Amino acid sequence: MKSENNISRRSFFKTMGAAGLAAAGISACGKGSGDGHSSPETVPQGQMTYRTNPTTGDRVSILGFGMMRLPSTGGKSAREGNGDIDQETVNALVDYAISHGVNYFDTSPAYCQGFSERATGIALGRHPRNSYFIATKLSNFSPSTWSREASLEMYHNSFKELQVDYIDYMLLHAIGQGGMDALHGRYLDNGVLEFLLEERRAGRIRNLGFSYHGDIEVFDYLLSKHDYYKWDFVQIQLNYLDWKYAKAINDRNTNAEYLYGELSKRKIPAVIMEPLLGGRLSNVPDNIVARLKEREPEQSVASWAFRFAGSFPGILTVLSGMTRMEHLQDNIRTYSPLHTLDDSEFSFLQDTATLMMQYDTIPCNDCKYCMPCPWGIDIPGVLLHYNKCLNEGNIPASSQSENYRKARRAFLIGYDRSVPKLRQANHCIGCNQCSPHCPQGINIPKELHKIDAFVEKLKRDTL
């Protein structure tokens, strides 16, 4: 145990770029526990829970690494601003993940302004090919990539960027966005799906599946053709809020309970995305924090969400976009090994979800599919600032509210800090290019205009 720790520590240190991360990593994996001199929280090694893929027999770690929220040299997520991906930190994160048992890495040609695949390829290329599974997608954001030629180009480019000659998990990206028309236009009519089936037979794709957001008709259609397509896996959004409330939050979405039910009926393994709703299930209002911590004082708020997602038996892996080493360590802790929820814990989380529904939080998961806004607005920045103020009690109901002055200052100054003036909500012209891309189906211009009107009232002191 001791020597194992030392080895990992050394190899970890070797590849570590950021000093701060190094310090955090060492203290977390090197020190013993229980002496009361520091937190007994350690990051266990070799205890990761694995699930087996019924078709290929892959032993997949329950924690999957989402490569959508990679860190940038600016110190934040690479999708914020226009900063480059911090490759050194990505390498360090990937090394740490692999040494702690994570073996599923999910990327896409669209992530991180199109640079995620390359960064993933560089980081994973330093490890033996059989020590990890790669998932990537045929993305569909722009109709200019819908032709057969452009699709094939995107597909072949993924191999090049990822430095591999086969792909473990290949997905049709975000089917349901744009309804049946988009499905036909993007994957069916041009024969691209047939091509992928061909590739699977040839062994260059080991598993074929799709990720789903939006129109349920598309989901149901593709599952109804399961006998023909033989889906190896399907990626869905599942968490304790969306289990029963996805439709209540937005009418065009479908409850995770239904999605998972449909998959498990057909024995199709599910890959889970948005288990934490882009951090919304970690950054929760104070009373929710208190409620969760009261029950498990030593577990993070996020750990509840990961345990929820992992507790279903039909789940292959739970993806988490881990920008920071602390996220990775916390998740490894939760899943090494996974303690599945018992019935009372399950209903406790359902009650928590009911409580959370009382808040007017905007269901933005900071996935940045809406970006870039052609008019330069930082859409997730604005929405998340609003959510943050909501969680902190800084959205006063009126100027008569008790904490009005303080909340007003916090909202307005914080707004300028979070989002540069030229990228704020008042510049939204309502062109609505963004909304169709939103996996959560948010009416973005409406929310931006609502926030703008609120800001205007705060500024004029007429709330």
Add this chain to the structure above:
Amino acid sequence: MKIQPDFLILEHHYSDEQIIRIKRERTLTNMLKKIRTVFAIIFFAAITLLFLDFTGTLHAWLGWMAKIQFLPAVLALNAGVIIFLVLLTLLFGRIYCSVICPLGVFQDLVSWINGRRSRKARMRFTYSRAKNLLRYGMLVLFTAALAAGIGSFVALLDPYSAYGRIVSNLFAPLWQWGNNLLAFFAERIDSYAFYKTDVWLRSLTTFIIAAVTLVVIVVLALRNGRTWCNTICPVGTVLGFISRFSLFKVRIDAEKCKSCSLCARACKASCIDYKNHSIDHSRCVDCFDCIGTCTHGAISWTFRFRGKSDNTIRTDEGHAGTTADKSRRRFLAAGAALTAAATIKAQEKKVDGGLAVIQDKEIPDRRTRIVPPGAMSLKNFYRHCTACQLCVSVCPNHVLRPSAGLDTLMQPEMSYERGYCRPECTKCSDVCPAGAILPVSAEEKSSIQIGHAVWIKSNCIPVTDGVKCGNCARHCPTGAIQMVPFRGRHRYRGGHSEDAGNDRPEVFIPVINTERCIGCGACENLCPARPFTAIYVEGNMVHGEI
């Protein structure tokens, strides 16, 4: 300690009793300089802070300090202040120049720093004759410029404005960077005590003028103390003229004076002619430096109507102390009175994340300038404005900036690329000391038409790109803009130019009801078309009301 040698000298000439009395007198007169210094520091710091504080918090408390400045008060026709300043000068001489005028105090500061080097540097001055031709010449030119409405020349010479420009152009950026550093740390500890502000060059010309002024002032002050005040400054010349007749004056007692030249060498106004035991009161700024330097007790600040004989017997009689007491009392009373007065093309989306590059907006070619609500009219504004930059430094929306035209150089104008004239803000009208921007309430402001919006079809994105917009209409605080269907010819992104067909979505364009438009610039600032907006504000020569 410095006084030690004086008393050694005194001991040879006077009795113990006399020495005690003279000592007391000496302390009292030394008090004068201390009092002057204290008041000067208070005024100087406060006025400097007025120009530095971009949050506008101090102005409610200290704004009056700008309003008692001489030229702004004259331009504002602020009779109360003018009478007060004239009376103050008639009573005590040019105290204004040593206490109230920030440029005067600034020169003293520079001169003092230079004097700290050595005794020789401190005593570097010599008497010079008054440059009457120059100073009265400047005054005549200045008055002529004032009458002719050549604001830029007036602004160049007014001491308060010159100082304001120096602070707002040269010192304020440092202050703001300091603030931004604090804001940086505040953000990291989740405190909202400080917030970041934009530091930007509002006008290169004004910046250069401010820098040149600073260099000239510093050089003059380093060499000769108050040269600027006594040769160039029109306010100094006017007050100097008045102070010839002031009731209290610094005088030399010819009987006691040994013509040692110490006082003249310490006089930064170069106004003591020690050989003739006379002082040019039109140039004396009541700094009281000379009194302390005189080792013979020959210099005092005394009441006008006390004959020379008084002075001679003073050494024998005991009431000199009471006189000093009285003058001190008066001085304090005066002090008390003083305190009391007072266009991007939409990018096709292929990958997620990233931020579109935002092109900077450019200033439209306005036919008529925009000046703030409360200015009444362009003419009124530019007639009164002394270009002190107080409104510019306090404008939280980065709307006001110095203008560039030759006749109105440095006097502010408005533009909306960085922000617009927000409905709740009346900061510029609150602070203007010169009556160029008269005080208005936020309610009054919302009905003052400082300009009117103009639509430029060829920039408007519904017309050029066929997209839905209406951001101007959504943000118009008076509801002067409506969106109406566009019936004319489209020029879509595709380059087609045809009448609106059935297959195309209907586009809406803004129409402006000029009767309701107040010219605040919300539409211009928030218009998505760049670099030139599709809607911009033309100023009104004379401001109207809805």
